[in-house]
Amino acid sequence: MLLVPCPHCGPRNQSDLRLLGEAVPRPNPNTATRKEWGDYLYLRENPADWVTETWYCRVGCRQYFTVERHQATNEFRNPPLPGDKVGNSTYTTITVGSSGSQRGANANSEEQPS
Amino acid sequence: MTLRRLPQQAGEVIDRSQPLKFTWNGKPAVGYQGDTIASAIAAGGNRIMSRSMKYHRPRGLLTADFWDPNAFVQVDDEPNVRSGHRQLTDGIDVSPQNVWPSLDYDIKAANQLVGRFLSPGFYYKTFIHPQKLWPAYEKVLAQFAPGGTVDYESEMAYFDKRYTHPDVVVAGGGPAGMAAAIAAAEAGASVLLVEHEHYLGGHLRYGTEEDRALANGLEVAARAAGVEILLDSTVTGRYEDNWLGIVQRSHPLASERLIKARAKTLIVAAGLIERPYVFEGNDRPGVMLASAARRLINMYAVQPGERAVVFTANESGDQTVADLERAGVTVAKVVDARAGGNIVSTEGSQKAIESVTMADGTSVDADLLITAVGWTAPTSLLNMSGDRPIYDPSAARFFPDRTPDNVLVTGGLAGDGTVDQLVEHGRETGTLAAARAAAVAHRLQASTARATPVDGAEPAMAADTRNPLGRDAHPELYRSTTHGIVDYSEDVGSKDLVSATKEGYDSVELLKRYTTATMGPAQGKLETVNTVAVLAEARGETIAEVGTTIWRPPYAPLTLGALAGRIFEPERVSSVHSWHVANGAKPILAGQWIRPEHYGNPEAEVMNVRENVGIIDVSPLGKLDLQGADVPKLLNLLYTNKWSKLDVGAVRYGIMCAEDGVVMDDGVTGRLGENRWLMTTTSSGAGSVWEWAENWLQTAHPDWDVHITPVTTSYTSINIAGPKSRELLSRLTDVPVDADSFEYMRVRTGTVAGVADCVMWRIGFTGELSFELHVPAGYGLHVWEALMAEGADLGIKPFGLEAQRVLRLEKGHFIVGQDTDGLTKAPTTGLQPLIKLDKDDFAGKPELAWAMGQGVGDDESSSAIDLPVLVSVQMTDSSIVPPEASQIVRPKTNEILGRITSSRYSPTLKASIGLAQVPPAYAASGTQLTVLLTSGERTTATVQAHHAHFDPDGLRLRA
Amino acid sequence: MTSPTFQSPVTNGYSPTPGAELTLTDQSNQGKMIVRAGAGTGARGALAQPFASSRVAGSVLIAGTRPDEWMILGPSDAVSSVVSSIPDAGHVSFVDWTHGRAMFRLTGNVASSALEKVCGLDWSDAMMPNGAVTSASVAKVTCDVIRNDEDDTPSYLILCDRSFGQYMFDALLDAGEEFTISAVV
């Protein structure tokens, strides 16, 4: 259960909010082509990277807000938010004895969250 | 009989003054308070606990704890009870599983003889074709399916749920976990210590007197420090931001309680799980892990055999020798793996070992073989925290790599050491966890609007300066030179794994799913690393290269009841509910609302509305109070029609579309005053329309002055319908209701039955003259009862949802979500006049423009898209009412053209009527449609000229 | 015709449990007014209550329930007189929620333990001090919750849609059963 930093309430359980997905600008309804309108309705980037998305604080303050979230690590940023991701942003190495070299090798693997 | 109860042991947890009677396998038996079911059965001299699930081989105790794969039993009506863990209670009836007709003689053990046919994937390969034989296969296979018996007559159990927000959660109450909990609590943190077993102390509980003294001391200190201790409970999962699932099996009031904890720091101190050894005959009863023997002797005073061979690679095995000797077991031979010794097989009957053969070819007679070959690190909670543990061949187990700041590891998972070193590491971990929890708490409190303001800067995340634990060298011992069982609960052998690898299932995740190894009730705790080792050997690689499966939640199983917890099923009722109940209403659940479907005779209710007057409770109708200068702009945006010129006192109908042009909701909105509107929505759309409108206001038009307040349950809504409705209302209100003063589609506010501030609008969903009252809900019942009393001489009767459905269908009104679906665009409904493409903007406008051939890029040659058309139909045979969603097919074919969306018998018209979605070519009045009934028979229906079957000109509702 | 009397959404009968740790009191008949006020309006200044907090003003309670919304709770007459003192110039609106919301008071030293059984919020004093206001899912129904201690005993006002009133009252009683609870209707 992700903690989502509502700019009004502070961190709240994900189940208290509704995720509306990537924030997509609405084309001018009087000039949009079928493709532009279709992209607006259906096309999303969905990168394993930062996305700007819209949340609705459904159970809480009933405010819509946009925020950037990293879709691979679930970190939040921009605007600087109250209660930004707690504790997951950095990783520490567990101190163990003999196999330091192995650990070092793994530390550079692609799986390492930033 | 080789197993028996020993005289009093110094560390025993049984209370010999409290004998408990139970039955095992149909025979009376006795144990003591504090026994597990398994220890009591073993103390009675029983070696065989169960039969294995596939080959039905007799099995005895292997680990004698929660994870024992051979000790699943049926207890009264509860199947699959872990007898190595569940404590004995008085009077229970315990029976073995997977046995038929009996534990001793099992017909299905014939599977063993055909074992070579039950190769991995046997069921997949053999029973795939032909498809039509599946039901037959299923019947036979079901007889062989493992597990106990479900009693469908069982009483409902009470489960429970709770949330908690401790600073620190410690998973595991061994020496390191307890020390961590104490240190964290002493540093000021609130601490929840969760221990899987019935006792704190971990392996100290079955250790020496010193071990037990240390465990007791730590427990006393933990309680003194204010640590909340949950015994017989398991942290089953770790999710985002340290959201933890904890199952508490020891709650006094509930069978199981699921605790959802948001921990600021999680300490994983899950310890180590002893690993079985793979060799020929390793599942013969009498082969036991060292920790199992130590538990049986030291905790339960059960002698596990008479003559033992001990195969040891570590201190735990060495200590077992002393324990066995003290318990009067003859230790016939100690085979030391560190000195190059090895065992290759056991011999004997199916029910007991008789001898053990060593690698040097010698054999020793024994009825007990103890193996101590190493440990599996249960890294589940670390995997769930994003860690990918690393295999260390010199220590022969996996170790954590890196975890998030808010997850710390201590105890055997983190490394080896003396008990004192483990305790010290635990203390340091607890102190660090408390410091980090304080930083997290500061941030949470400082950023939460409702919280007490907190002073000062956020403390930095404390650095990890703990002294590391070392790692003891340990030989890698997974499989001997012979083949044996790897997964006891799934009956998968090392030979099966090798052959599956040769078939190409040579990645660990594939191998697991193909052979089902690690997928049984032990969930990999005993067999994962052996599986990986066998695979690595078959591939000629190292364990580190093969890697392990990812451990997923839950760590330990929990019942579906615990997951459900106490079930919250919110239900809503109107203020008139008690009257409905008292007056014989048949309830129907509509969304969360409990509503009257009818009061006994829906057809009579329909006719009474047509002839006299009826009232229906429509309180669930969604209602939104709109205030502000820019409300008309919002209405223009949400609805497809125009709202700028709605004058005070007027009511208008509109439909709302999503941005893809699909009909989302409909309803009427009235202007109550210069600056105030009341919007109604469908009952099910009340919440979503509100959110939709707020979205437009907050994200697209934050400059508009509109306040939306949901008032659905502020009002009891009552529809008065029928030719005598005006007469009835006139008796109860000070508002003039004559046809000239109160016209169709107008709204008035006033007093009804003495209740002020009632909103009345004249609209007609039923097709009759009708008034909809919205009464302040605290007085709703009063007004309802006043209407019933005043209308007695007019023939008033209440009507329910069913009569309303018939009335509206006779009138041809569609219902959003019933006659429309997730693809129905507005033009399908036939309400093109309400789609105003000349408005500057409204939700879904471009889609509707294209649908009507007038969109961007369209020109004179463009035409409307061939959307389905909603039409009214009448069945040729008035005695047939096709079920809703019946298909309309092309005559003489099965080609689906459309469907019946609503259907009812109309008592007014004495006809079978409906609404249907059909292609434009089939929408003309008089078209004959072929309707496919669920029986496979076909019937015909005729498209009508108007949506309204009844009073198409609307003379009655405008009367 | 009988004259109208206000009917609570809690229609079932309950007998009190003497000596119970918790009490759950039905206060649905209290006056409840919603005030919405846009930025820069005089009403905001007059209300002077930040979001997520509340204060007692005479016999009424003024709570900041949303960033632009306040709730005024108390005897109907007192609520009306407070409301009439709020300037209504600009983008300001009032909605009477007396009939729209059920209102219960849960009081007792273990009240937060009972709430922990039906709601995933952190009810500790640090995160939900006396006076704090929040909106939360209680037994799967969205409720306004205001901590309003009585004589230093923790006490929470819980408001939900009137139609959920009977369900919510029973859900709270069920949550409190483990600690012993008495219903006052």
Ligand SMILES: [Zn+2]
């Ligand atoms: Zn919020």
